[in-house]
Amino acid sequence: MAPPFRAEQLGSLLRPEELLSVRATIRDKGISAEEAGLPAIEKKAVGEVVKLQQDLGFKGVNSGEYNRTRFWGLLWDEIEGTIRLQDADASMFRLYHPDVVSLIEKGRKVMPGESVIAGSKLSHNPSKSLSNLSELQLVQSFVPKSNWGNIKLTMIAPSWFHMRYKQGRAYTKEAYANDTEYFRDVAAVYRAELEMLYKAGLRNVQFDDPGMAYFCSNDFRKGWEEDKDNTGTWEDLLDAYIKLYNDSIGALPADLHTGIHLCRGNFIGGRHFSEGAYDIIAKKLFENLKVNTFYLEYDTERAGGFEPLRYLPKDKNVVVGVISSKLRELEDKETTKERLYRAADFVADGNGQTREEALKRICVSPQCGFSTHESGYPLTVDDEKKKLSLVRQIADEIWGEP
16 A cells, blocks of 8 residues: 555654753754764664554654754755845744744744745755755664655645745845746755655655645735735735646656645644635645645644535545644544544545545544654653554544555
8 A cells, every 4th residue: 555544644753852852962062963972862763753653553654853853854954055044034024924923023023043045046966955865764774675665754845935935035136036936946956855865765755834724824815915015916826836836746756655734833832823724725726736645634623624625636635634733632533533534525525426435535644743843742752642543543443454
């Protein structure tokens, strides 16, 4: 069976204390990763989390994102031509963008932390773009080669650093004259990265994309419409992002499974960044975005109902995120199964299928990762195991397949 699998998990898992401790030592003492012994501790932790996933019955195993300190990783830092900004001026940003709203405190003049823009033409340098490759190879070292195709690598969306910036501020004037030029080079970088990873054995990639979910937010769309600096409508931007994805993945081999996770945020403390039903973007997104699988969050009412699943084409899959990775309380198994059956009924209705036929294109997962940043989350490792075990039990009882 190829990806997606009936029981999925979406990437980040709670980090062990030993890993957090050594990273804190590196930050506090200003010593190198090698001096602190990080590589060996990281390898041990990844081996343990791969075994945890295998023991719980998950086939699409990953690193738990233990190599990263935040879910988007280091890819954009490794792209030639980027500039890393620290505490950038708030005037550069769309102050109605959900991430920006959450991170720029009232009265502050800067965006806290790091952000990236293009300072010159973007390009892919295989000798510099090593973080995704190293992460993949580390997981491969704990998995039989015959199962390497199941390994899942999460990657940040190609539009990640574009959406937050004001019109034309995701790049310098010296680098690009407009978004079209910028998107062309971003797509070329992503193609080259994915081709490199494919040669190394990757067959299963999940793009994490909070921005695509933000189009569902009334506040974001209203902010866009009121922003006189914007060129075109928010729907034009959605079209541009769909084209960016398609240009990034369109020429890749057919046996590379691609998926997109429409992430609403699982920030420190379990905070979410956006809400709004998928209805307003579902038809266009499902029909036009050329990925194999959509990972959708349905843990609370803020995602709306399952009605948009009517638009899911017959050649695409949906992983329904009905188990919360934010709340410690364990979901009721039978109630959750009924929710999945309702989701299948809408998929069936839109395609003229039976529920049983529709279920062949449906899987189950938590709604998001458990630790999209290093620490600060309400669940314990025991809570996490119970949640993942529940995902596996539900998959076994509905499908009886991996």
